[in-house]
Amino acid sequence: MSAVNPTLQYPFDSAPPAGQRLEIAPGVYWLYFPLPFALDHINLWLLADGDGWTLVDTGFSSAHTRGIWETVFRDALDGKPIHRIVVTHYHPDHIGQAGWLAERFAAPVLMTRGEWDLTTRIHQASDAQVGNDFRAFFGLHGLEGEDLEAMANRGNTYRRIMPELPPTPEFIAGGDTLTVDGDAWRILIGRGHAPEHACLYRERDRVLISGDQVLPKISSNLSVRSHLPDEDAVGEFTGSLKAIKAELPEDTLVAPAHGLPFHGLHQRIDALCGHHEEQLDAALQVCRAGPTTAFDLLPVLFRRELDSHQTMFAMSESIAHLNSLMARGDVQRQQRQGRLYFSAA
Template identity: 45%
Template structure:
């Protein structure tokens, strides 16, 4: 419908009370909370950001990626449904470009402070500055996963893409930490931190009326990417992610309106957290069955992903595969052997005496 309200849709136990606004438009989904949907130039073609009424201005949560189209959508919203009122603060849930891409642009435009957790801000500053050339660790990581020489070369040429998607970040920030309370328009928003998708992801919870800005920590229709990257090849982000899911399942009531960064606002957070936990558990069981014989990271994609992985998704798929493999390695359920060509071969530890 024109006002964005549709018949609630119950899909896999979740209820979706709203239809998305057009890019550049807004929709009020809770008192003082406006939903903006911005375009992304990738398969995941949108990101949701939020404008929270704050006195005679706004606190903005997340910003979209740095592209001319996103800037145009912001200009349309700022001059239109946001009423030409100033942005007092910019809050970023985490450091991925679709969330911080225009943070610096908005902060500069309105002389507004940037609010983030420390690990997210520091990691973003590091990645923006890391423009290349690609370090040797990138090739080592990709070769270990089983990439071909041509794929490694393409990845080397693309190195530094992160910084090109992000406007210059402010040189200072205001730190958010778990349990902090932000007063926005006289209402309290509690910071709830998560881990796994990014190092110190900040969600915002308005407990008085059950509104929860989840960022990428809880998404309704897809599972957030949980990846290992060449900067920390032995990391265990999946372990961090599963602990965060368990934490949120124990903390959050089921009657929240969840405002995610992708997809639509939904109700049924406990059901969704159970689905996310179960999905990874099932994937890990499939992965262990696959590893009854030695495999490279590339070889386990069918056990983890429902669709074929093309070169455009190769980096994220590899990162997620290694995250699952590292999780099992930490638990002693698999072993890893690197051959003379620098390729890692993974296998379950209970394969017996056969080779």
């Protein structure tokens, strides 16, 4: 869902060429990796760390990404090794190359326990399990026919695109401090897009590596998964954003995983929270008119054509908004003939 905020300030006009680095703050370097799908690219962050580098996020698992990494190894590391790899969250464009890089540099991977638990949970599921979970969960929420079958028949795409997991990580948690080249980077936790998404904040000059938790131009997908079917991902997302806003100053330089680095953290968080309030209001209006499934809400929350891949993300986000209304006591849920219907309380 697009949510452009024109008042943000972008100190850099454009990303560095793929394979090259660009310093955005002392010792903080931007690596840009084009992606072969709609998301277009991911930004990774290289932190100068004495006789080596601390890397934040790793890129999608593909020969294309590894080709760009080879250029980085040659041109952008000053001959020094990557000696620590931080993965912000479980999504494949972030964790995808962690195993390959960890092996190449004999470097530890650092992740939160929540992200690692979900990584292994998804990775180990069989194609049949994934298909059955899809049919049961999205079917209960009103999806049927070709779209549901197309999704279910894909099986475990996560494992297919990322056959190798990194070794068991060293766990990090909210409030922990990583020392990088003598500077303290504090771990802040985001939720709703991923269960325990790590953001990194350097207090000295107010730099936030925000991963997918705070993006300048798009609102991160909020997902409810079948193993936690009642999760209020909207409340988790906006609640963790408000905590980040309360903790960090407005003049923080935000280094996101997608889009350009920007100033305007507080405004951006307000805009993201406002967007989800509007979506909740729109969903509640529909529930007031009569019993509604998550599928019924798609044209209200997403006013555009969705292909089957986008439908999966949209369903998950629609369920997230209904769960949030339920958590607030604004709607109640009833199961009838194998469908979950939500009505205004």
